[in-house]
Amino acid sequence: MGRIRCLLFDVGGVLERVDDDEWPVRFLERCAVRVGLTPEELDRRIASSTLPDSSIRSGVEEEYWAGFGAAIGADAATLAEIRRDFWDAYCGTANEVLLAEARSLVGRVGLAILSNSGDGAREEEERRYGFSRTFDPILYSHETGLNKPDPRAFEIALQALGADAAEVLFLDDREDDIEAARALGIRAHLHRDDESTLRVLREAVGTRDTLGGAL
Template sequence: MLLDVGGVLELVDDAAWPLRFRARWAERLGLTEQEYDRRLESANLPDTRVATGVADRFWSGYGAALGATPAQTAELVGDFWDEYCGVVNAELLAALRSLRGAVGLAILSNSGDGAREEEERRFGFASLFDPILYSHEIGVSKPDGRAFAIALAQMDARPHEVLFIDDVDENVESARRLGLHAHLHEDTAGTLAVIAQAVGSAAR
């Protein structure tokens, strides 16, 4: 079983929180949201989504572009990760823990440099999932088929053997085209029903 993190294993609204974050920090730094965006667009920051080891350079450049002090930048970074990680989907995680040893569990997540450390500190995913594949570490993001190919290779699995769960339709459709069983996560109850059916079918 291959799962996404944000919006699935974590309860977080990826459409809403970046807007809240931008509005909050623009106000705190005395900027309009338009000026906030303009400064970041001109800052030539590294792409943390598909590269590792760039987080420090990214955040120092981010803070400098906005005119933040080092203390403000540190607070901004902490606030970012709190929003990014949200809270764990405890019901789903408990159900998955009950399958440990019976079903292989892995993560494939679009991410940013630093996500592994932040999510592990909060939620301890490594105690349950192996492999854990982040876009910034493998250098490619979903829905690119190469991300799924890497995941299948790391899992030593064939596409038809894997159930993929994600909250983004584009990613689900990409997985289906590659031959994976794929479920669009809309609510935990529905996802748990799909998991139960998949595990029951595999056991027969």
Template sequence: MSARKWVLFDIGGVLEVVDDDAWGARFQSRWQERSGFGLEEYRARLIAAELPDISRRSNLETEYWTRTGRALDMEPAEAEAMRAEMWNEYCGRLNVELFDYATELRSSAGVAILSNSVDGARYEEERRFGFSAVFDPILYSHETGLLKPEPEAYENALERIGVDASDVFFIDDHEICAEGARAVGMNAIVHRDNPSTIEAIETFLRGAA
């Protein structure tokens, strides 16, 4: 095991400024209204489409949006507009202060990402924010098949970075995911704001966590 300490970041709500608990419902509400279908029919059409699970599997994004468009009687251009709007909502904007801090942190600690995701996230987030220039590894659920707070998601991260759980500090915007990290022995906090998160990381790296 490496003696180096690691800081493990979530993406949405941490490295990206976005409300993970709210944007999805707003997005679906807008597109349900635009579709012209009532709420029940809108939901029923998407259920009947048997959309693939893109949170645990990759190479399915095209199929997902093709089925969505057909289910809602959309022209291809409209389905593409829906997809593009979804990614804009999903990615939000970069948390520049925390990203820059992580960039500087690489000289003293390992920095990596552990994120629940959907297929297409690596491409969309990379082209917007260039995460791979700073974080390694970047572990997405749609590629590993493992979702937080499942213990296996954190254990897989530990195997990939090659350290003991006590040498990892995990930051997430949801307590259930932070608790999942603690359950396997990691140090973990819920991100509230940049100053408190950075202070907590510094405390951990000084060995006082």
């Protein structure tokens, strides 16, 4: 792999240590306990409600949570607890290994984020992790209106970066997103562990490992 001009990062499962398949299930189980419903009844109520799609719309966070609370019968205090729990689960913990590597490359290579998201994610992740100090642009689906693996999400990213597809390395933990990026000619690496991702990243940008050997 030759050197690249821009690194494009996913957030959940890459820059954040979180299992995006597992946490929503556990979160809803905790919600059910808080409001005295079975998980099945809670699922039924949410499915029958008319919540805005906060993954592709901005400015709807308060409307979403008001509708969510009404659907499951949560009072104001309980809903506030649920919202705090949601964002803690959503954001997980920082992947300090990859974040430190990204920070070390500021000024050497373009650093950007392309992430599926929920309305409110920008504020929560900025408060916790300060992404804007390292990454620009930060492209969230609730602001662009497009979820990966929609090819248009990647096209918007390329336009924002001012880069050709072959000049970008995309890092994501989901195979369908990786395949969508590659279909557009973007170089892409499926993140499974920090060590292998660091090797691919360093090879792409022409840095050296911590032992001084060229990767």
